[in-house]
Each structure stands twice: as C-alpha cells, then as structure tokens.
Amino acid sequence: MNKIVEVLPDKDALIQRSLAIVLDKIQAAIAERGRCTIALAGGGTPKPLYEQLATHDLAWDNIHIFWGDERYVPADHPDSNEGMARHAWLDQVAFPPANLHPMPTANPDPAVSASQHESELQQFFQLQPGEFPRFDIILLGIGDDGHTASLFPHTEALQVRDRLVTVGNKDGQPRITFTAPLINHARTVLFVVAEASKRPALAQIFAPVADDNIYPARLIQPEGELWWLLDQAAGQDLRRS
C-alpha cells in the first residue's frame, strides 16, 4: 500500500486537488485499460467535486460509474446517493445509461438487493466465484463516527470478508455497501474529508492502535494507492506524507 496524506488550506482547495487526482486517474485508466471504473461516495462532501467533474469533457463512453454505498431509498429520494450524483454530474453530461450501475434499492429485502448488485459486479468484471474486482478509483468519505461507505461501527457489515456487497446498518436504517475487502482491492482509494467535526475520528483512524470495530475507516488498507485528502479544518492535527 502506498499512502499519501495531503492537507489543503480550505474546502475549495480540497475539491480542486481531488478533481485533479480523479481526472488524472480516469485518463490513466482509459489509456492503460481502455476504460475507467469508479465508485462514488455519497454524503455532502463530494457533491462539489461531482459538479466540477460535470464541467469537463471526458470520454464518457469509457467511464463506468458505481457507488460505494447507498441509502435504502429510491433514486428520487432526497437522501439518495445516486440521486445526488445524477443531479450534480451524471445527468448533466452524455454518460451512456448502460455505464451507470446504481445499487438497487427496490426489493423489500435489502439482502436481496445486495446479492443482486454482487451478481451485477461479478458479471461486469467477469469474475470467478470468490474473486474480487479491482476498481480503478473508489471515492470515500468518513462520518464523525469514523464510518466509511456504509460500514458503521459495531455492525455485522464490518465482519463480511467473503462478499463484494452487503447490507449496512445506520441506527437501524438499512444501507447497501461495498465490503472492506472489495474496497481494499481497488487500484486507488481516495478519501475526501472536510470539516472539523471529523478530527476526533481522524485521530483514531490514524492512530497506531485503535479498534477497527469502533472506527471502521481503519479497515481500509488497499493494495494500491491510498489517498487521504483533507481540508485544514479536518486534517490540522495529522502528519502529512
């Protein structure tokens, strides 16, 4: 694992730096492999990044969009990560509809939806049973509690090692989420983190010893590149690298 930590002066600089890295990784993936597979983070932090990406004319036909997690709501619900990304970016440019791979949230049983999405990933990446795909880019954020994707503290999702996708649980509300092993197979994992409220969790995530079950973002130790991009408010206590 190659870990890079950068603290940017403010949120605008954080978004601009994140944009530069994402654009570079997209271009490199297409140049090397003919396509880019990128999984988006939800929440509020990445929205301006997606809005910036919408201002660039990219090879949309060669870019496939996934999500690292999803709230268990329809795409037109205000909480939907799919809806947020579509509004900020995906529906503003000429992505072929077949290149967008949202997590399903229609089945009454979230476990069925998780299994459906796992099958979609296995088919898209032409995987053998037990094999994990290697996404080019996985974007992540962290919550004030140290969760990432929908891997929340003290939940069963943290223990899942033999699946690509599982059911997350936020205060009893179901989510669909990539598993830690799937995320860790990525070529590049990019955390984009802003705001002082994240500082206590970051201190534990970056500590030499702490409980992964309490701070799930500690589980993210990818084989490839691990980027932590933080604004000054979030990252002021951390050592750059």
Ligand SMILES: O=C(O)[C@H](O)[C@@H](O)[C@H](O)[C@H](O)COP(=O)(O)O
């Ligand atoms: O579905 C989600 O909410 C996200 O995937 C989640 O993991 C998010 O990245 C963090 O909660 C940070 O959210 P903010 O960027 O809004 O602080």
